[in-house]
Amino acid sequence: MATILAIETSCDETAVAIVHDRHILSSIVSSQIATHQPYGGVVPEVASRQHVELLNPAIAQALSSAGLAWSDIDAVAATCTPGLVGALLVGVTAAKTLAIVHQKPFLGVHHLEGHIYAAYLSSSDLEPPFVCLLVSGGHTSLILVKACGDYETVGQTRDDAAGEAFDKVARLMHLGYPGGPILDRLAKKGNPKAFPLPEGQISLPEGGFHRYDSSFSGLKTAVLRLTQKLQQDLPSLPVEDLAASFQETVAKALTKRAIACALDYGLDTIAVGGGVAANSGLRQHLQAAATKHNLRVLFPPLEFCTDNAAMIACAAAEHFNQGRRSPLTLGVLSRMPMSNVMQLYNSQ
């Protein structure tokens, strides 16, 4: 039973957490949203600079909130891929430093594996195999979780990630950043049937459509065209109806693919991870469809949908328990397929 201190700095959240296997002892998240808002998105160099300032106080706070000393910690972990390289480097450098000064093992963790493990934080009895629908600002994937470290991506977006589409649509409607929570809030007051929007589908050479891959670029363009037309015809944009219609289309597309994947592979559980897992439209649609097909669907608590270090610590604990360690010379990578996760570890 391992106690892990983990650091997550892959994008714009500076996070430190301590987890004892699948139980959170402390979780600190310092958001940089306000810093990046004036730019309409994350500026990588600004994110790296903010991480430097915020990280060390967060480490101290995580330890004091958990009421633990370093002698209670078994290993130090950090997100090492995928993400913004400069931002990842801050967390990995701090984690390696903690490891050498306290003589603890170091583990690098794949960020998306962390999102999978967010489901374990609320359902500690969860065991593979299951399907993970991973939906965030940078990723939209359907992953078969076969075992800790054994993943197969069977579906993904061919262009924009779902969360990215939310941000872009919010921007073109001048609603601000980040777009997901704003559109979700507006959608609750709007009519999801007000504007029929196209669901992006991926054609197959032999005919028909890919069952799990998705596309959101066309949907975003359709909202742009619709918005331009409505601006000519109406005194003000019906933002609530537009938000509801857009959200409904995205939720339906993701639900259809996740259910198809679980049924095709004979799996009875769908775990959802990533920032878009907080979206109320997706939660309602997927829950209803899963119930209809007698499937179990697991959403992480809202605070663990977005980037956090508890999910990284949870994934690291599982690897640690299986004897895996990362070398101190482990680098960071902007991208790494989920199928290569085991390259991060030396078995001991």
Place this chain on the structure above:
Amino acid sequence: MPLATRHSPLVTPYSLALHTSTPELGLAIAHSNGECRHQVWDLGRDTSMLLHAYLVDFLPPQTWQDLAFLAVAKGPGGFTGTRIGVVTARTLAQQLDIPLFGISTLAAIAWDAAKTLNNSMNIAVQMPAQRGEVFGAIYQSDRQQNQLIEILPDAVMTLEAWENLLKKQDLSYHLISAEGSLGRYVTSISEIAQASWNHGSRPHWSEVLPFYGQHPVKL
């Protein structure tokens, strides 16, 4: 300013200095009596991967508990390289509960030059920055107090502005144009920190952040 209460310089007379602002990694461990061992590695873009392994190998026979304070090159220099050194130094200082000195990369060059120059002569140091600009600073050596006096603090400006600024200097100055790898100046980083330590300075790690000079977004 919090004092390092856990150690007294008599009991733990060592300090560790890091220089990662350029592709070279420079490490130095100094004794308060002036003895210093240092090493420089040309790691290119691999500094982030190799720093900790090199640090672990370099530290013995000293231990972390032997260190009374730390020093780090805080820039100007490469943003990522400087950040790696500063994050490492801040984290070490936080965990060991000892002071951390953030030393200007340009000051380290001036300190080194001051050893061979006339005491009254100012030392101007310039270094290329991004977008065609230059980092510039002017220092004066005070040998009696064993310290550098900052005449013009590190700043980024156009080459033309820097040249105009130099023309306006009343005193004669020695101009150093710093380029390429600067890891060897880790000994100067160590010496400047030791001098400040001897003068009673005990900076907290939270005060030390990289000096970037430039904002990443042209507003």
